[in-house]
Every structure is written in C-alpha cells, then in structure tokens.
Amino acid sequence: MKFFQKSWYKILAVLIVAYSLVYGMLINLPADVGILDETIRNLFYHVPMWFGMMLILMAAWVNSIMFLSKPSTKRDVYASELTNVGILMGFCGLFTGMFWAYNTWGTAWTNDPKLNGVAAGMAMYGGYWLLQKSVNDDEKRARLAAVYNVFVFPLFLALIVVMPKLAQSSIHPGSGESVNFKSYNSTNNMEMVFYPAVIGWCLLFVWIAELRTRFRLLEIQKEHEENNA
Amino acid sequence: MKKITLSLLFLSALIQASAQGNESLFRSSGKIYVVVGIISIIFLMIVLYLYRLDKKISRLEKDKK
Numbered sequence: 001m002k003f004f005q006k007s008w009y010k011i012l013a014v015l016i017v018a019y020s021l022v023y024g025m026l027i028n029l030p031a032d033v034g035i036l037d038e039t040i041r042n043l044f045y046h047v048p049m050w051f052g053m054m055l056i057l058m059a060a061w062v063n064s065i066m067f068l069s070k071p072s073t074k075r076d077v078y079a080s081e082l083t084n085v086g087i088l089m090g091f092c093g094l095f096t097g098m099f100w101a102y103n104t105w106g107t108a109w110t111n112d113p114k115l116n117g118v119a120a121g122m123a124m125y126g127g128y129w130l131l132q133k134s135v136n137d138d139e140k141r142a143r144l145a146a147v148y149n150v151f152v153f154p155l156f157l158a159l160i161v162v163m164p165k166l167a168q169s170s171i172h173p174g175s176g177e178s179v180n181f182k183s184y185n186s187t188n189n190m191e192m193v194f195y196p197a198v199i200g201w202c203l204l205f206v207w208i209a210e211l212r213t214r215f216r217l218l219e220i221q222k223e224h225e226e227n228n229a
Numbered sequence: 230m231k232k233i234t235l236s237l238l239f240l241s242a243l244i245q246a247s248a249q250g251n252e253s254l255f256r257s258s259g260k261i262y263v264v265v266g267i268i269s270i271i272f273l274m275i276v277l278y279l280y281r282l283d284k285k286i287s288r289l290e291k292d293k294k
Contacts, residue, residue, distance in 0.1 A: 007283075010279075010283075014276050017272065018269065018272060021265075021268050021269065021272055022265055022268075022269060025261060025264065025265045025268070026261070026265065207279060207283075208279065211279070211282055211283060211286060214286050214290065215286055218286070218289055218290065218293065221293060
C-alpha cells in the first residue's frame with residue numbers, strides 16, 4: 001500500500017505514455033490536414049513536450065514561491081531540478097520541432113514568432129542555470145535562484161504563449177490567424193490521444209525530476225556530514 | 230517480471246483494440262505494427278531503467294537512515 005501511495009503517478013505515467021505512443025501511431029486521422037498529412041501524428045509526440053514543459057516549469061515556479069515563503073533545502077532542490085527537467089523537455093520539443101519543420105516547411109528554423117519566443121525564453125533559463133553555477137554561498141544561491149525563477153516563468157509564458165497569439169501571422173496553430181487544431185474535421189478523436197499524452201509525459205518527467213531531487217538531497221546530506229566530521 | 234508481462238499484455242490488447250478501425254494509407258501494409266512494437270520496446274526499456282534507478286536511490290536513502 002505504501003508503495004502505491006508513493007508511486008501511483010509513476011505507474012499512471014507509464015500506462016498513459018504507452019497508450020499515447022501506441023494509439024498515436026494507429027489512430028485514424030482527419031482527411032483535411034493539408035501539407036501535414038501523416039505527420040500530424042507529431043501532435044501526439046512533439047506538442048506534449050511543450051505543454052508538459054510549461055506544466056513542469058510551472059511546478060518549479062510554485063516550488064520557488066514556496067521556498068521564498070518558507071525556505072527549505074527540499075523546495076530549493078525541487079525547484080531547480082524541475083526546471084532542469086523542464087528545459088530537457090523543451091529541448092526535446094525544439095529538436096523534434098526542427099526536424100518536423102525541415103520536412104514540412106522546408107527549413108529547420110523559420111522566423112515564426114513562436115520559435116523566436118522560445119529561443120529568447122531558453123536564453124532566460126540559461127541565465128537561471130548560470131546563476132545557480134556562479135554563486136558559491138548556498139543560502140544566497142538558493143534565494144537568488146528562487147527570486148529569478150519567480151520572475152522568469154511569467155516572462156517565459158509571455159514570450160511563448162502571449163506574444164505569438166498577438167503576432168500578425170504565424171504558422172503555428174493557435175497563433176495569429178493561423179489554423180487551429182479545432183478547425184480540423186471534428187469527427188476525429190485526436191484529442192483522446194493528445195490530452196492524455198500531455199499528462200503522461202508530464203508525469204514521466206516529474207518522475208525523473210523526483211529521482212534527481214532525491215539524489216541531490218543525498219549528496220547535500222553527505223556534504224553536510226563531511227563538513228561536520 | 231510480472232510487471233513486464235502485464236504491460237506487454239496491456240500493449241497487445243491496445244493494439245488489437247485499435248486494429249479494428251478502417252484502413253488508412255499508414256496501416257494498409259500492416260507493417261506499421263512493427264514500428265509500434267519497436268517504439269514500445271524502447272519505451273519499456275527506458276521505464277525499466279528508471280525503475281531500477283528509483284530502487285537504487287531508495288536503497289541509498291534507507292542506508293542513510
């Protein structure tokens with residue numbers, strides 16, 4: 001029972017991702033997806049990376065706020081490891097997106113507002129990473145990183161969600177005047193795979209973040225013991 | 230071992246359930262199941278790896294206490 005309480009979300013993650021991987025390949029597609037053709041299946045693989053990244057970075061943001069209101073090593077480590085994993089997910093989305101774009105739009109990097117927003121956003125999270133590396137005093141580093149994170153996440157969202165929505169034109173769905181997945185034939189059941197895929201991948205990466213956090217906490221504990229010895 | 234068998238059963242049930250749709254270009258040759266199988270194997274290996282890592286860290290945590 002204790003095992004289940006601790007790891008229900010890991011089991012859930014594996015089941016849901018397995019479902020989305022298999023079903024995403026086998027599902028019937030709507031006929032009117034234009035040049036995307038069969039590659040619309042990337043909706044079940046590429047897009048959940050971005051959605052999951054946003055959810056995970058939001059979790060990191062919440063952890064940073066919790067750290068600021070009540071400082072603890074655990075919250076600090078959770079915030080930074082969730083951010084690390086979120087960035088990993090972002091790179092998964094970026095590289096799959098570049099590959100998809102190369103095969104659909106003919107170039108790996110279009111000057112789409114969404115892509116440029118993400119490039120700037122990633123640079124901001126690069127700043128977060130640098131900040132973590134460049135301060136020696138642990139307490140100060142934790143507090144600076146938390147404050148930085150509290151500011152950077154809303155800005156990141158503004159860059160990758162709000163700005164593309166305001167843009168005149170974009171080739172990404174849901175931005176500017178471009179198409180939206182809702183505009184495709186409504187008889188399809190793509191949503192039945194897409195939304196579970198977002199949740200499943202998110203949980204799977206949370207699992208990785210949890211492992212990294214526990215490992216980091218063990219490391220910190222060891223350092224303390226060595227310092228006290 | 231039981232977990233692996235269970236998940237394999239789960240996957241094959243899924244594949245069979247979804248095979249009853251109409252034929253699309255993607256599936257007409259029947260070879261897409263090979264790709265689905267390979268993706269499933271890779272995913273299972275990654276999950277197994279994560280599971281073992283989880284166990285290892287749990288053991289470390291236990292030793293510390």
